[in-house]
Amino acid sequence: MKTLVELHGVGKTYVSARDGQRVQALDGIDFALRRGEFLTVVGPSGCGKSTLLSLIAGFNAPTQGSILFDGKPVTGPGPERGVMFQDYALFPWRTVLGNVEFGPFARGVATSERRRKAQQLIEVVGLTGFETRFPHELSGGMRQRCALARMLANDPTMWLMDEPLAAVDLQTRIILQDELLRLWGDADTGRERPTVMFVTHGIDEAVLLADRVLVLGRRPGRIKAVVDVDLPRPRDRQRSSLEMARLTDHIWSLIRDEAAQAISEETH
Numbered sequence: 001m002k003t004l005v006e007l008h009g010v011g012k013t014y015v016s017a018r019d020g021q022r023v024q025a026l027d028g029i030d031f032a033l034r035r036g037e038f039l040t041v042v043g044p045s046g047c048g049k050s051t052l053l054s055l056i057a058g059f060n061a062p063t064q065g066s067i068l069f070d071g072k073p074v075t076g077p078g079p080e081r082g083v084m085f086q087d088y089a090l091f092p093w094r095t096v097l098g099n100v101e102f103g104p105f106a107r108g109v110a111t112s113e114r115r116r117k118a119q120q121l122i123e124v125v126g127l128t129g130f131e132t133r134f135p136h137e138l139s140g141g142m143r144q145r146c147a148l149a150r151m152l153a154n155d156p157t158m159w160l161m162d163e164p165l166a167a168v169d170l171q172t173r174i175i176l177q178d179e180l181l182r183l184w185g186d187a188d189t190g191r192e193r194p195t196v197m198f199v200t201h202g203i204d205e206a207v208l209l210a211d212r213v214l215v216l217g218r219r220p221g222r223i224k225a226v227v228d229v230d231l232p233r234p235r236d237r238q239r240s241s242l243e244m245a246r247l248t249d250h251i252w253s254l255i256r257d258e259a260a261q262a263i264s265e266e267t268h
């Protein structure tokens, strides 16, 4: 399978503007994301998961090493890399429609075209009828659907998602996981799928969604393991549950000690 994103010796050290204190968030990351794969990223809190995502998104530059997207160095954000976060900052002063069509609007896409596209995406994520609502008038799950539609509006070839479902209730999360997989092309073998990097603290979620799980160790984040999830798609939660539980246990055993140490360092 072809590579979409290459990370070569990537490290990131933050330097506080206030007191000059340095925090090394990532160190020596060598990794290749395959085109069309669903990669999930897990690791103890503070290990650099969000940092890794923001480097690939181009919001932030690495302090060591280099990142290539489609063979070219990442120098900033781009519409081919769509982003979705946990408590997504939808624009509070824009309606659902206004939020979804923001990306195409910013890129100068003609009104009729971006409206048609936005309407279609609003339907895809099940928000038809809510076009004129503002974010504060929506439930958490609906806000995440809106953020998903907004991410998809630029037709990104890569989805960068940072704990996008962490803030919704369990039932909503299950529904949105299924929708996400459907949109990605879980049941669809013919077409080229987007390449996904999905950060989560839910190990079971990581296993359910992924082709591969990238396990980071505690700060400074290094790659602890890459675990293949070799289960047929579309996945049946019931039928795959034994194998998924086995993989979840395995990954949990890999990060348990790391997490315990990270917690003890945070509290001492």
Ligand SMILES: Nc1ncnc2c1ncn2[C@@H]1O[C@H](COP(=O)(O)OP(=O)(O)O)[C@@H](O)[C@H]1O
Binding pocket: 014, 015, 016, 023, 024, 025, 043, 044, 045, 046, 047, 048, 049, 050, 051, 052, 219
């Ligand atoms: N903008 C920043 N300035 C300084 N330190 C930061 C910044 N962003 C993250 N960090 C620090 O870098 C480390 C990794 O953070 P982060 O990537 O958010 O981890 P994770 O998403 O795995 O919880 C943490 O110690 C965090 O405090």
Ligand SMILES: [Mg+2]
Binding pocket: 049, 050, 051, 162
């Ligand atoms: Mg994070």
